Amino acid sequence: MAITPNDSRKPAAPSDPAAPTSAVVSTTGGQGIAGVTSVSGVTDIANVANIANGTSITNIANATNATNATNATNATNAKGILRVLLVTDTDKPIGELRMALARLGCEMLAEVAKPQALPRVVESERPDVVIIDTESPSRDTLEQLAVMNAAAPRPVLMFSADGNQSLIRAAVDAGVTAYSVEGLAVDRLAPIFEVALARFAHEEKLRARLVKAESELADRKLIDRAKRLLMDRRRISEQEAYALLRKRAMDQGEKLVEVARQLVSIAELLG
């Protein structure tokens, strides 16, 4: 799966994570990108996130409970406790939300790790909310249930004018999305999304930074190749070669790396 950094949307403002989360990012610091790129694979990013979050989930959950306890508890008690199903069919540790959501007062159902099991579990356990990795292939299984059964959880709408939209979008950016039963007020989901965001938001930031760093490295290599081609063929200096590329980019309204890519591609054809 291509993980592509998203530049075109305005980033939604995530809820403010506890201090330990920020500390993870700052300790990697100025050498941070190099530190991150030396980490091999997504698992290590998750571990880095875990080291911070081992304590921060507790902090956030406690903070939520401490400050919002009255409101949250009253809300859930007034309308019943939310039954939450976690779908754990991808590498993303969605199951780690269990404790924090339980602390919020959710009733946590047994997790489902395979799409085939979802129809039976949704039918018999009647979850109010299903939490799933945004990249999970099993989302389509949930879509089927939503269409065929009016009582089944349906996709949480991210596109309404609802005030919680930015929170939901932030959670989706962090890789977590939800399906909820019709009639469930979105603000009852807000604490759940806050928990998911706290757990996964900085992991998503780290991942995005890693992707960006790798992409910048690849771009730089391409530009170097283009410069060398021009220097060799036209017997000019590096600065002159760079200036030619930049002028072409500006004249064409294109990114410099795109011009470099075209030049390298044509040169390969010309031999």
Added chain:
Amino acid sequence: MSTSSWLASDAPSPHGAPEKRHLRVGFVALSDAAPLVVAKRLELGHEHGLTLELSRESSWAAVRDKLLTGELDAAHSLYGLVYGVQLGIGGPREDMAVLMVLNRNGQAVTVTPSLADAMTHTGDLREALASLGRKPVFAQTFPTGTHAMFLNYWFAAQGIDPLADVSSIVIPPAHMVAAMEEGGLDGFCCGEPWHAVAQARGLGRTVAVSSDIWPNHPEKVLACRRDFVARYPRTAQALVRTLLSACRWLDMPGHRAEAAGWLAEPAWVGAPRDLIAARLLGDFGRLQGRHALLAVSFFDEGVVNYPHPSDGIWFIGQYRRWGMVGAEAVAGAAQTAAEVSQTALYETAARAEGVPVVSSPASEVLCDGKVWVAAEAAGLSAVGGLSGLSGLSGLGAYVDGFAIRAR
């Protein structure tokens, strides 16, 4: 310009240049994503002022959400998914656009070897299913999608009520093979190469191809939000031209075999090259079909790609048949389909690309013997149509004419 001798063909004039040059286009890992893969590998967009960035998505729900948020500009999409969103069936509602059809045919139904044997011995699907001694379980890809509708149609054509007599589940295509291996799944309908993979591993046998259900049915389309077309019309045109040239490339000799090699790579589909190639080239082994078994078609001199509103009307009719939409969707079907299908934009792009414009859809006999007279579809369902009463319009009567449908 001193560097002009070095670089790619000159950029299009400012008057014709696309408004947006860098496009993010989503796809799902299936063989019929080939036009997008070809367009990217050959950078066919550059000639039209576009740089494509392809994004592999793990689910159709993700494709839908990312189209709606704008994270994707356009996507390889199940035909039906577009109308599911347009009508807000079980999910978000938004004005959508079909820019062009990317392929017709190329899908299939595969069942367990024992069920395939029972079908051969009894010669009757209903009897074969009854021999299971329990409710059969069949998987497809998305509730409003092509595979769900074709599977339902295929069952009903053989006297089986897909709502009452079959357990229908959505399983991601890449997982369908594993599900057959674990047991608990009797058959599935989805795109290739998963049928070829199941068969090669002895976990299933392909018993029907989609061209047998509805010859030359629309399958995947190039979809986007309608406001993308409104805001970036030149970009949309450039994108259609790019994909048209990719589709045309795929029809040339030797090219599908080459594309199979690319599709086999993990970044695209990640399945054995030979299995992808066989089905792309129309090799179905010993399978017999009612009609000539039609391979997936991407271009066919432009016959494939025209976004006929009648295709959309067919889907709306089937949604009504299975109780997924109300009578008002039927009454408005022609108008909905006309608004979704970007025929004017497509015709302009096709002409610019030298692709014949084939605007009359063909009538076809479907597997239940009913004729879909596509050219008359728009007339079936005009508001104030044949009888002037919603629910009794021509499309409504067409739907009511099915013996097996939701009650």
